[in-house]
Amino acid sequence: MLETAESSDTSWSELLTARYSAATATLCLGVALFAFNGFLVSTSLPTAVAEIGGLALISWAFTLYLVLSIVGGAAGALLKARLGARTALVGSALLFLVGTLIAAFATSMTEVLIGRALQGLGEGIIAAICYALIPELFPSRLVAKVFGAEAMVWAIAAFGGPLVSGMLTEHISWRAAFLVNVPLSLIFIALVLRIVPRSTEPAERISVPAIRLAAIGSGIMLVALASVMGTVAMEVLFVAGAAIVLASVVAFDRRSTTPLxxxxxxxxxxxxxxxxxxxxxxxxxxxxxxxxxxxxxxxxxxxxxxxxxxxxxxxxxxxxxxxxxxxxxxxxxxxxxxxxxxxxxxxxxxxxxxxxxxxxxxxxxxxxxxxxxxxxxxxxxxxxxxxxxxxxxxxxxxxxxxxxxxxxxxxxxxxxxxxxxxxxxxxxxxxxxxxxxxxxxxxxxxxxxxxxxxxxxxxxxxxxxxxxxxxxxxxx
Structure with a gap:
């Protein structure tokens, strides 16, 4: 439909009507997976390290998640065009779920890192596609309210995430804190299957720009590694190198037939x-x-x-x-x-x-x-x-x-x-x-x-x- 920027004021309750409630819940839960996961892991991971070892690798549990989430996010729009939003979201949620299970039942820090990498890749795709769906699932007059609802999710996660994770870690196990993501993932998949329509258009045949995605990952990795360099000179070198790599990706992307x-x-x-x-x-x-x-x-x-x-x-x-x-x-x-x-x-x-x-x-x-x-x-x-x-x-x-x-x-x-x-x-x-x-x-x-x-x-x-x-x- 055609709608101007001067649409009449609307009520917050419209997000909770039968017409938009499922879509609101789906997108907010997509944000919740990212928000709660970060707070759950940061609170429970030190206890996990005390049990399975690998203290020297603990920072990589966050670094790999961040790098892969950015790579996944960069590929999100491309995957949506190639697979359709429904298939891409369900696939990435399953990837996030597999990563969660690997990390939750890990017996070594190496397994935790593998699980975190899969979580990051899946969540990066989810976040990107959920953002892309906002203007598709909601009229323009409600978009700001959707962002307001997502901000509420972040605030709840900021308080509830550490509290829930701390209680589960202290009274049950750090593994239970990781497993909180399992029901959230399953609910998200169910909502996607209900609210996101099947693609009625033939999937676009698009090649995956693996080199550019790898370059994005390398650039963010250089940024992350800068923080562990021993000297200021090396830190400056790594940050500058990251800037050059990421700027080059943007420049090459503008001339590509499959832009990100x-x-x-x-x-x-x-x-x-x-x-x-x-x-x-x-x-x-x-x-x-x-x-x-x-x-x-x-x-x-x-x-x-x-x-x-x-x-x-x-x-x-x-x-x-x-x-x-x-x-x-x-x-x-x-x-x-x-x-x-x-x-x-x-x-x-x-x-x-x-x-x-x-x-x-x-x-x-x-x-x-x-x-x-x-x-x-x-x-x-x-x-x-x-x-x-x-x-x-x-x-x-x-x-x-x-x-x-x-x-x-x-x-x-x-x-x-x-x-x-x-x-x-x-x-x-x-x-x-x-x-x-x-x-x-x-x-x-x-x-x-x-x-x-x-x-x-x-x-x-x-x-x-x-x-x-x-x-x-x-x-x-």
Whole structure:
């Protein structure tokens, strides 16, 4: 159906009607698989290592998952076109399920790593295709609410994931924590079979760009390896090498007959191109809070794990609440203003964190965290929808599927840059509160500078009012 950007306001309850409830549950559960899995594993894996050994390999359980999830996400749109969304989602969910079972019943860390790699590959495909399905399963007026609902899932996972995993690990076994993914996967498969229609068009014969996918994986691996290099010079070399590899992939992809990305990805003169820069820069800038904030709270101010975790969770709470509050806004000018407000609040929040550590006042740092979460909450859904609906003809799936993949890549790159900055500033060697505070301030100053890139892109983003096609399979 044809729908303009000035559709009338709609109620949240519409997502729960018979028409959209199954689709809402399916996409939210796709997000839940990723969100809960991360918190479940991070909480239970140390206990697993104590039982089966392999402490030296524990970081690879997260690295392999991240690398394979980004590779899977990059291939998501291609698999959707070749196999159809239904087949691709069921296949990737089964892959995730097999990986879960291998990891849950592992007797060595090598088996855990194999399971985590399969989990990452499957979940990367699921996330990409679920994003691509949003504009197909929902009319334009509901898209922002779908992103709001997904933000709620992340907030629930941030609190419930560690709690559930901790209780299962403590009272039953770490294996039980891993196995929580089994019923979630089976429910997801059942929902996909119910809500996602069979493809009525013949599958496209598309060759798999294995070299480009391998290059993407290699680039992200270089980013991950940068954090374990012994010297700042080697870290810089690995990060620079990763940038060259990933930029080369984008350049070659534009000339390929089987592209992974939209044709104007990262262009500086289109809505999609500039929008993708914002999608990349915002998590790159924010990643420092995920890597170093909790650790600094514990080492500088003596916070316990629970207190520090709750402090950090204010980011997810602010994101979720703000995403819900703004989801009813339909006016294009207000949406454009909120997209620009997001990076503005991000930069302001990072700067406030710098001031908070300089003043040695935890509440000021928390205010910065809340500002960052608010920035993501007010802008992320509208930004994602703008990129989706501005894609060129035939490229909407590639633009939509790239969003979660690019977000994950942004966090990986941001973590590497934060680690590089921390090592250069002497964070690991800080033995006094003053030295630790100075190193932390340096980390967040660099993050603030990176955030300015997102801020500039936000104000450069073309957001002209336009009529868009909103596809609704229930009305097809």
């Amino acid at each position: 990305f939209p044709s104007d990805a990262f262009a500086l003169n289109t809505t999609v191109g500039i929008g993708l820069w914002i999608v990349l820069f915002m998590p790159v800038a924010q990643a420092a809070t995920s890597v170093y904030l909790v650790m600094t709270l514990q080492n500088l101010w003596g916070y316990g794990p629970t207190m520090a975790g709750a402090f950090h969770a204010t980011f997810a709470i602010a994101w979720s609440l703000c995403a819900i509050l703004v989801a009813n806004i339909q006016n294009p000018r207000r949406r454009a203003w909120l997209i620009r407000l997001g990076p503005t609040l991000l930069v302001a929040g990072l700067a406030i964190i710098v001031v908070g550590f300089e003043m040695d006042v935890p509440l000021v740092v928390m205010a910065g965290q809340i500002s960052i979460g608010t920035g993501f909450g007010v802008s992320w859904g509208f930004l994602s929808q703008t990129v989706m609906e501005s894609a060129r003809s035939g490229e909407r799936d590639r633009a939509s599927a790239l969003l979660p993949t690019l977000q994950s890549a942004g966090y990986a790159i941001g973590a590497a840059i934060a680690g590089l900055t921390a090592n250069a500033a002497g964070y690991p060697l800080a033995t006094t509160p003053e030295a630790l505070r100075d190193a932390t301030i340096t980390i967040f100053i660099v993050s603030t500078i990176i955030g300015i890139g997102a801020l500039i892109a936000g104000y450069a983003l073309p957001t002209r009012k336009k009529t868009v096609l909103a596809f609704d399979t229930n009305e097809a």
